[in-house]
Amino acid sequence: MGQRMVVVGADATGLAAASQARRLRGADELEIVVFDKGNFASYSACGIPYWVAGDVTDAEDLIARSPAEHRARGIDLRLRTEVTELDPAGRRVRSHVLDTGDREWLSYDHLVLATGATPIRPPLPGIDAEGVYGVQTLDDGQALIDALESATGKRAVVVGAGYIGVEMAEALVRRGFDVTMVTRAAEPMATLDPDMGALVRKAMVGMGIQLVCDAEVTGMRTEDGRVRAVTTAENEYPADVVVLGIGVRPATDLARDAGLPLGESGGLLTDLAQRVRGHDDIWAGGDCVEVFDLVSDTLRYIPLGTHANKHGQVIGSGVGGGYATFPGVVGTAMSKVCELEVARTGLSEKAAHRAGLQFHSVTIESTGRAGYFPGAQPMTVKMLAERRTGRLLGVQIVGREGSAKRIDVAAVALTTRMTVEQMTALDLGYAPPFSPVWDPVLVAARAAAKAVRQG
Template sequence: MTQRRMVVVGGDAAGMSAASAARRLKDPGQLAITAFERGRFSSYSACGIPYWTGGLVDGPGALVARTPEEHRRRGIDLRMRTEVTELDLPGQRVRVRDLTSGQESWHGYDDLVLATGARPLRPALEGIDAPGVHGVQTLDDGQALLAGLDGPDGGRAVVIGAGYIGVEMAEALLRRGYAVTVVEKASQPMSTLDPDMGALVRKAMCGMGIDVVTGTAVTGVRTGPGGRVAAVATAAGEYPADVVVLGLGVRPETTLADAAGLPLGEYGGLLTDLAMRVRGHENVWAGGDCAEVLDLVSGRMRHIALGTHANKHGQVIGTNIGGGYATFPGVVGTAVSKVCDLEIARTGLLEAQASAAGLAFHAVTVESTSRAGYYPGAAPMTVKMLAERRTGRLLGVQIVGREGAAKRVDVAAVALTAGMTVERMTALDLGYAPPFSPVWDPVLVAARKAAAAVAAG
């Protein structure tokens, strides 16, 4: 039997999940697997970087699920500090450069897996590349940030952008004793929420001592002696900074794919079929943050950079390359986050997304508590729900609250995946006891209100 060659570009979640899944199905005599990773770590949790920065978890070792040595013992030739610089699709080979020696070479493949991840947005502003300005996407980024932080008493930090990474890094720097300012050009933090729900996040962040500046775009980064960052400039003024963290979101890292002529979507991510095979290319696969996915609610393609999706993509790719069968049907856009003790969750569509998809809807908001109101520790919770007009189909849910709020979104995620109506949701048999929920769970209270709105027309 001829030995096939599988080449993986990217040594984190999607890439190494693909390699591991394929190896479980095919032994080294049947399938040679070579993976290239330009960084210093493999199979790690980038989501843990804010908690490492804030001193809640150890790093970087604790954030690594499987080391290069462990992968190699399982029959995967993982080559670290090695960057793929060119894809030759007609020739079925990739050009690689050893970042230590500078030596270049070509490697052939029968199946190519692109798991190149995403890159932090870094706007073309004066001073944006100055020492002390950090993107946070890899463990190498986390190490660089920690190496540049002051002692336990902190200093002045500015976070540019108030998305997931922005609010999580604001908490991390606050925990380290920094005076934190968050600058966001939108009207409210967390653009992954509707503005009325984002306003709740802003109020809570301000109450924690974080200075939240919204409706203001950054115009540049000022430097001081030695060229190190000294302040962040905006149209509204300057904010002193000893360290700056970019929390502006990410874009798919598809530079190689674009140069090779592979199909990209609206957000710059690779387009695949249900098997995670790149469209129009029988032996090229893609998964993780470099790919776009189908939104099951709107029917549109989206770019959602989450480790949960990346690991699933890798499992699907590796299973198919290994001779099995698997598909990835799509997502409903579920995500959770926190800033200090405030929990933030969403799934499905925001109002703007529903409108852009041509959907007419009712939006309702309810105030409830995480536990029975009389039980110690009951905390306020706000739930917003979108339901399609006439049909009553659930379109989206957003939750902002304290302990016990965020994971309630999973009920809505299941309902969305199942295509349930809000009327049907009101009958869900959810668990109840005073320490865990009111008699009517907050999600079901919102469903009742949404169902009433649908019935009223």
């Protein structure tokens, strides 16, 4: 008799796991059922801001594989069907078909939790009013686009200044809205150090965004059930549309109710094979789990699509009878604000202090091409190296075209635990249209190595 794999969540992790398991085991050996309460599956949530901005013309462009394609491959994909309860002891899940109200229990041999993340909506007055949007799913993106197209006014407020908030602010500007961004942080993109965040703020102000930092949102002023303004202790900012970019939390309410182990962030705890700790028949991955940070040697919550897809491959291999593990991350991410590219990997100064590490910090200015080559643009690179050992701890880059992908060199160096001295000898490619003879990352490594030697 064959086994049954039940997957909760039909995005990066869930369908990557289902697809990998199907490659390894045929339909007669393994039945695969995937539940998701949304209208879409297998899509790129990271592309939503570009869809809102108009760079992507249709939601279908963000979908990697259609539901029909998954079903043709022997995956029973059930959209608009919410899993409302887990029963680990009975090895079953309870589902609710949203359109019909039908409910049923379904048993499993392997359960995969790929429930993702939920936009943070603090319990503020008016937070649930019409006109206030979180942006996490394609359904969210479509709702926001519909609201922007029907809005009678052109005033938008973005609450929060993380990656999504910054990308959404740019998208709204390009849609013709007057945009105000309100954040309690000293600078936008708090995953950067404040001195690097200041470069992002300068670019945002330059594109016409009103940036309000060090401000705590106290609520939304509403009228007839619709948002009219965002309020802080000191001021009020009129709004026809409000976008929440405060961040996300792991969507683990089902897991918590079922008594599964959660970490400090609320993310599920797993082993290297992505099995939930203490449960050999339950697997989890993506934005609902905590990951091991290879730099700080701690568990952290870092919700990114790159990890989610890899988790799915690992899970699918395990369920399918193969073997794979996910060793951890270094926390690499990048984004853009108009022509400004922003990237980071490893630890910020704040994270390094929190981990108990002592370090040297250097910042250098360079260009993305040879200085004499047409189109050479400025680039700022900040690098952290551990005191005494010189081990690379983190890199942040802010610059113009060609800046962001340079972070990959640092990500590899972090993963292999290189010292900044070792990095100075890296044989990186050189040609004037692409780089100075000393690549900006190597210039920063030389400066960091000098700081380490001087103690």
